[in-house]
Amino acid sequence: MRSLSALPRYSLLASLVGLAFSVSAQEAAQRYSGVITDNQGQPLKNARVHIHGRQQYVYADELGRFSIQAPANAELHISAAGYGDSFVTVTPARPELNINLAPGGIERIVVAASGIHKYNLEMATPVSVLTGEELSRRTEPTIGETLKYEPGVHANYYGPVASSPVIRGLDGPRVRILNNGLDTADVSRIGPDHAISADAITAQQIEVLRGPATLLYGSGAIGGVINVVDNRIPRQLRASSETKLESRYVDASDEKTIALNHEGSSDNIAWHFDGFNRDASNYDVPRFTNDEGETLTTLENSWTQSKAINGGVSYIGNRGLFGISIGRLESDYGIPGHHHHADEHEEEHDDEHEDEHMHADENVFAKLKQNRISMAGEWYTPFSGIETLSFNAAYTDYQHQEIEAGSVGTTFKNKALESRVSLEHEELGGWHGLAGYHLQRADYRAFGEEAFTPDSDTLSQAVFVLEEKQFGNISAQLGGRIEHTKHQAGAIALSHDADSINGLTNSFTSLSASAGLVWEFVPGFSWALALSRSERAPGAAELYANGAHIATSSYELGMLYQLHDGEIELSQQKPEKETANNIDITFRSFKGDLSFTYNFFYNKVHNYLYLADTGLTMEDLAHDEHEEEHDDAEHEAHESFAVYQYQQQDATLYGLEFEARYRLDPAQSLNVFIDTVRAKLDGGDYLPRIPPYKTGLGYQYSGISWSADIGVTRYAKQNKVAANETPTKAYTLLDASLNYDFSLSQLDMTAFVRATNLTNELGFVHSSFIKADAPLPGRAITLGLRATF
Helix, strand or coil: CHHHCCHHHHHHHHHHHHHHCCCCCCCCEEEEEEEEECCCCCECCCCEEEECCCCCEEECCCCCEEEEEEECCCEEEEECCCECCEEEECCCCCCEEEEECCECCCCCCECHHHCCCCEHHHCCCCEEEEEHHHHHHHCCCCHHHHHCCCCCEEECCCCCCCCCEEECCECHHHEEEEECCEECCCCCCCCCCCCCCCCHHHCCEEEEEECCCHHHHCHHHCCEEEEEECCCCCCEEECCCEEEEEEEEECCCCEEEEEEEEEEEECCEEEEEEEEEEEECCEEEEEEECCCCCEEEEECCCCEEEEEEEEEEEEEECCEEEEEEEEEEEEEEECCCCCCCCCHHHHHHHHHCCCHHHCCCCCCEEEEEEEEEEEEEEEECCCCCEEEEEEEEEEEEEEEEEEECCEEEEEEEEEEEEEEEEEEEEEECCEEEEEEEEEEEEEEEEEECCCCCCCEEEEEEEEEEEEEEEECCEEEEEEEEEEEEEEEECCECCCCCCCCECCCEEEEEEEEEEEEEEEEEECCEEEEEEEEEEEECCCHHHHHCEEEEHHHCEEEECCCEEEECCEEEECCCCCCCEEEEEEEEEEEECCCCEEEEEEEEEEEEEEEEEEEEEEEEHHHCCCCHHHHHHCHHHHHHHCCCEEEEEEEEEEEEEEEEEEEEEEEECCEEEEEEEEEEEEEECCCCECCCCCCCEEEEEEEEECCCEEEEEEEEEECCECCCCCCCCCECCEEEEEEEEEEEEEECCEEEEEEEEEECCCCCCCCCCCCCCCCCCCCCCCEEEEEEEEEC
């Protein structure tokens, strides 16, 4: 296929990057060693030592010792969970370092998705990072549910099996889901019933960039970025290997999960291995009545079976690194709300099975498979004036099948190749930054009953630049991107008896630019201002969709069609790019016992692309007699589906996010957060499925062996709704967790218990396509045990 034709070129480039490490010209570098302790002189195991501005880092051993190769006058960033971080500038005259970290304080976290190794507190655009114990506590089977308590983030909840993040009211093709900086290449942005192929259980951290992040990641990031970071291509050498083994059980779904993560190194070779297996039955929910009048206490068809295995290896030297990883994911999961329309006699067998996922012949379910190969390389100081030459690439072979009555009804396939090459330069006139080239190619195929989007090939190429300069206590950040996107559709049939249309091609050139200022007007307090103009090319599905989308009980039409007396015809209207003009104002306090962040945003979007309700149903569409006779039962089942069409109109989105934490003493703290967004078409109507405001309050305790957390989150009533959309009632979720750390022989152990929705409150998610059929899970108790050795 054409999408594979570029592989030899990138394999050659990767080989050149790897061979470059053997070049004889050497940068002046020296090995620095030291010990990291707390205020009582106790060693801090697994404290991280990172070379500022590079990907290189190491971990301290059980005695707090570390050793790292770094250039002269490099700045080392030393951090540990629960401690304030420290910065040390190394000099050849002091190769031995003794570093002391004080408990508490705000830990600066390197945001991998920033592109130029920025810390979360240094970025002009708002960012949240979920890592460490907090990530472990929040981990759910889906990325959307894992992140839904972050300010500005909600989920388009399609039951517990498929839930994608909604950032500031935007989701789908406007939010890019990344795995280590490269697209996951699944089809989760095409339909809400399609699961994201990245998983939080094996992640080191998950980064949320709120607002446009198109400069590095393309027009699909016009609303934000979710970057799932793991260590599948190792970027650090360890004094000793480390293995983590975790098991979980959830009573509300009889979920059993086991996960393994292993890291190790020898000399200059580092390796990584991870895998997990998850098996869950249908989720218990508070008693509710669905849209068919049935009273239920279980969310039907919400089971899941997933397993994954990944391995990677890297060469890490003082001149750079080169690594490769290979991964395999398999996931079978039920599709809630996907009503079964087979013969009624099959219902007689419903009581013969205890677990819904054991009788695939009666339920609609998805079968997902993905193979992924990733490569990464960095060459430090390849020549004068250049600090780092970086290369990242991934090839993904994805398949998603939807199976009903034991037969494959619909198959989605996507073969994707993505690569990014960048040059990070030394300071030039006080400016430091990078320039690069980004390529994405996707070969998408869909066939079967629910193939509402035709086959398409998409090629995107872009060049980008990011720069920053320090003016005293003000940091200025500038960036720009030029991107060309070309969609080529496969055969399109407007009706059953019409000839297919071939060779339909659409091209777009998008320009994006941003400017930001971060002003630390007094130590520990800063203002940030970010201005951006981001353009997005419509996706292939938004252009070419033409068919019944059973998962959302709708018939979707792309922009390239028009309706005339029930007939679907090609439109003469030219699709336009979306243009988002975004302003972000941020105020941060990150020093002392009280820390907080305010974010205010205003986003004016020209030619906003959205699914509009045409007021028609499939019954109003013209159908020829042959088609109705061929599948009369299916036609009757679908004829009530509303017809939606992608349309463009100017829109305005604005809102705020606030998060604060107050440390009562070294062991106790309180936190509060709130977010809200308003989204309206300039004609006056509200946009559909916009989340309500949410607010939360929490208490945390962290002792030597015990830690605990309790929090309450209130989701307000959403009555600011679009045409033909119903309001959603308010609900409150009460969650709590308890951890106990102990040693068993040579094992560091953690036993934990977590309770979610303790009051068993019935909650419906307004941003969900199937909110009336898929309430949130009821009271659930998670028991877990984690061993590190």
